[in-house]
Amino acid sequence: MSDLKMAPETIVVDYVLDEPPHKVWRALTEPELVAAWLAPNDIRADLGHRFQVETTAEPGSAGAVQCEVLAIEPDRSISYSWREAREEGPALDSRVTWIITPTFDGGTHLRLVHDGFALTSGRALALAGAGRSIGRALSRRMLCVLADAFRIAA
Amino acid sequence: MSPEFDIFRTLADPTRRAVFERLAAREMSVSELTTGFSVSQPAISQHLAALRGAGLVSERREGRFAYYRAAPEGLAPLLDWIDRYRAFWPERMNRLKDVLKGMDQ
Numbered sequence: 001m002s003d004l005k006m007a008p009e010t011i012v013v014d015y016v017l018d019e020p021p022h023k024v025w026r027a028l029t030e031p032e033l034v035a036a037w038l039a040p041n042d043i044r045a046d047l048g049h050r051f052q053v054e055t056t057a058e059p060g061s062a063g064a065v066q067c068e069v070l071a072i073e074p075d076r077s078i079s080y081s082w083r084e085a086r087e088e089g090p091a092l093d094s095r096v097t098w099i100i101t102p103t104f105d106g107g108t109h110l111r112l113v114h115d116g117f118a119l120t121s122g123r124a125l126a127l128a129g130a131g132r133s134i135g136r137a138l139s140r141r142m143l144c145v146l147a148d149a150f151r152i153a154a
Numbered sequence: 155m156s157p158e159f160d161i162f163r164t165l166a167d168p169t170r171r172a173v174f175e176r177l178a179a180r181e182m183s184v185s186e187l188t189t190g191f192s193v194s195q196p197a198i199s200q201h202l203a204a205l206r207g208a209g210l211v212s213e214r215r216e217g218r219f220a221y222y223r224a225a226p227e228g229l230a231p232l233l234d235w236i237d238r239y240r241a242f243w244p245e246r247m248n249r250l251k252d253v254l255k256g257m258d259q
Contacts, residue, residue, distance in 0.1 A: 011236070011239055011240055013243050013247055015247055017254060018254075019254045019257070023254060023257060024254065026257070027250060027253055027254055027257065028250075033253060033257070036253045037246055037247075037249035037250040038246055038250075110247075112243055112247065114239055114243060
């Protein structure tokens, strides 16, 4: 696992796997296989496909995570939105991306990127905030989280 | 009501977000804050009350004047929420490894 120098609220997890890329691709995009490591779901490797993942990352989450395939490149990458419903209050939006790269010995380098906690106007606002003198009170990380809230409201 | 909900709900209002942004830059009085907004001072005061209620803004009194500033520690529950995913994904990826081992070619 390694954190890149990306936005502060980007989660990056890297793995090197013995299995070849196509096998990894299947494990990431076939519902029965995804169910075995993530949660029951109706994922399909089609652009725009909407699906649910019946998992919750924490208490307070309600129901299934709502997803939509945002980008797809068979055997290479898949990106989907990740909307976590809450028992109370608005749903929390982010984005999950899997990137598959072949290794020299026939295995796979798999990278997970969970980001989009601050998109569109939120990102712009966070940058605007970071670009000016904001004093010691608000760290860049805090601004990014603030941007999450903007994103939710957008 | 969970703290996260309070924070999200509070910042869902665009004017309130703008108020929070301005108070993140520096401490201000209500009248200073009202300058530049097409919103009345009582309305700004209401937004401030909501922000304070959510722990996002703190107040300092000086005689009959009050000054406000952003309280970034109020955003901590949101950081906690994101951090839970930092633990969640490696655990799931370990399971994914097991699934791969058990798959047919």
